[in-house]
Amino acid sequence: MVRVLERLGHTVDFPAGQTCCGQMHVNTGYWDEALPLLPRFVEQFRDSEVIVVPSSSCVAHMREHYPAMARQLEATGKYPGLFAEVDSLLPRVYEFSELLFKRLGVTDLSSVFPHRVTYHASCHGLRVLQLGDGPASLLRSVRNMDLVPLPGLEQCCGFGGTFAIKNADVSSAMLDEKLDAVLSTEAEIVTACDNSCLMHINGGLHRRGCGVRTMHIAEILAGEEEVAR
Numbered sequence: 004m005v006r007v008l009e010r011l012g013h014t015v016d017f018p019a020g021q022t023c024c025g026q027m028h029v030n031t032g033y034w035d036e037a038l039p040l041l042p043r044f045v046e047q048f049r050d051s052e053v054i055v056v057p058s059s060s061c062v063a064h065m066r067e068h069y070p071a072m073a074r075q076l077e078a079t080g081k082y083p084g085l086f087a088e089v090d091s092l093l094p095r096v097y098e099f100s101e102l103l104f105k106r107l108g109v110t111d112l113s114s115v116f117p118h119r120v121t122y123h124a125s126c127h128g129l130r131v132l133q134l135g136d137g138p139a140s141l142l143r144s145v146r147n148m149d150l151v152p153l154p155g156l157e158q159c160c161g162f163g164g165t166f167a168i169k170n171a172d173v174s175s176a177m178l179d180e181k182l183d184a185v186l187s188t189e190a191e192i193v194t195a196c197d198n199s200c201l202m203h204i205n206g207g208l209h210r211r212g213c214g215v216r217t218m219h220i221a222e223i224l225a226g227e228e229e230v231a232r
Contacts, residue, residue: 004055004057004099004221004225005017006225007103007112007221007224007225008055010112011107011109011112016051018047018048018051020043020046020047021043021044021047021048022040022043022044023040024040024044024056024061024064024065025037025038025040025041025044025064025068025072026060026061026064026164027164027165028040029064029068030064030163030164030165031164031165034072037068037072038072038075038076041069041072041073041076041085041089042076042082042085044065044069045085045088045089045092048092049088049092051095052095053095053097053102053106054092054095054096054097055097055098055099055102056096056097056098056099057098057099057196057198057219057221058098058196058197058198058199059098059101059125059127059128059131059132059134059196059197060125060127060128060164060197060199062096062097062098062101062127062132063127063128063131063132065093065096066093066096066131066132067131069089069093070086070089070090070093072089073085073086073088073089073090074086098128098132098134098196099196099220099221100134100137100138100141100196100220101132101134101137103137103141103224104137104138104140104141105137109141110140110141110144111144112141112144112145112224112226113146114144114145114146114223114224114225114226115145115146115147115148115226116145116146116147116148116223116226117147117148118148118149118191118192119148119149119151119188119189119190119191119192120142120148120149120150120151120190120191120192120193120194120223121150121151121152121153121185121188121190121192121193121194122138122139122142122150122153122156122193122194122195122220123153123156123160123181123185123193123194123195123200123201123204124138124156124157124195124196125160125195125196125197125199125200126159126163127197128195128196128197129157134196138196138220141220141224142194142220142223142224145223145224145226148223151188151189151190152188153184153185153188153193154184154187154188155180155181155184158177158180158181158184159177159181160177160178160181160200160203160204161173161174161175161176161177161178161181161203162174162178162199162200162202162203164199167203174203178203178204178207179207181204181207182204182207182208182211185204185208185215186211186213186215190215191215191216192215192216192217192218192223193208193215193216193217193218194217194218194219194220194222194223195217195219195220196219196220198219201217201218201219202217204217205217
C-alpha cells in the first residue's frame with residue numbers, strides 16, 4: 004500500500020503509537036473495552052491529512068461506531084471536545100481502494116501482474132462502505148492480468164470475525180460455497196480489500212490443498228515486481 008501511494012507522489016507516515024481500532028472488541032460484545040482505543044486513535048491521527056486503512060471492516064467500524072463511542076466518552080467529562088474531533092477526523096478516513104478511486108480519482112496505476120485473478124467483495128466493503136465496482140475497476144486496469152468474475156460475488160465468505168468461531172458449522176458451510184465459487188473460476192489468486200476475509204478463505208484453500216493463493220488488492224496493484232521484494 005505504501006509503495007502504491009509513494010508511486011503516486013504521496014508521503015506516507017506510520018504513527019508508531021497506533022493500536023487496534025476496536026472493531027474486534029465491539030464485534031464480540033466488549034464495547035466498554037473498546038472505548039479507550041478511540042481517544043488513542045484521535046491522538047495518533049488528529050494531524051493527518053488523510054488516514055488510509057487496508058481493511059474495509061476497520062473503516063466500517065469507525066464510521067458506524069466512533070460517533071456513538073465519542074459521545075459516551077465525552078459525557079463522562081474526561082474527554083471534552085472528543086465528538087467534535089471525531090466528527091472532523093472521520094471524513095479523512097478511507098479504505099485503500101476507496102482512497103484511490105474516490106478521493107484521488109485514480110483509474111490506472113500502470114501495474115503489471117500476469118496472472119489469472121478473481122475478486123471477492125467483502126461484506127463491509129460492499130454493504131457498509133458501498134465500494135461498488137471501484138476495486139474491480141482498479142483491478143481491470145492492471146496489465147497482463149486475467150480478471151475472472153467470481154460467481155456469487157455478493158455472498159459472504161462466512162468469516163464475520165468471531166462468528167467463525169461461535170458459529171463454526173454455519174461459517175464452514177458458507178466458506179465451502181465461497182471456495183467452490185473461487186475454484187470454478189480456475190483463478191491462480193483470489194484477492195479482496197480485507198485481510199480478514201482473505202485469512203478465512205486462505206485457510207479453506209490450504210485445507211483443500213488446491214494451490215490457489217490469496218493476496219490483498221494492494222499487493223496486486225503494486226505490481227508483481229514490487230510484491231516479489
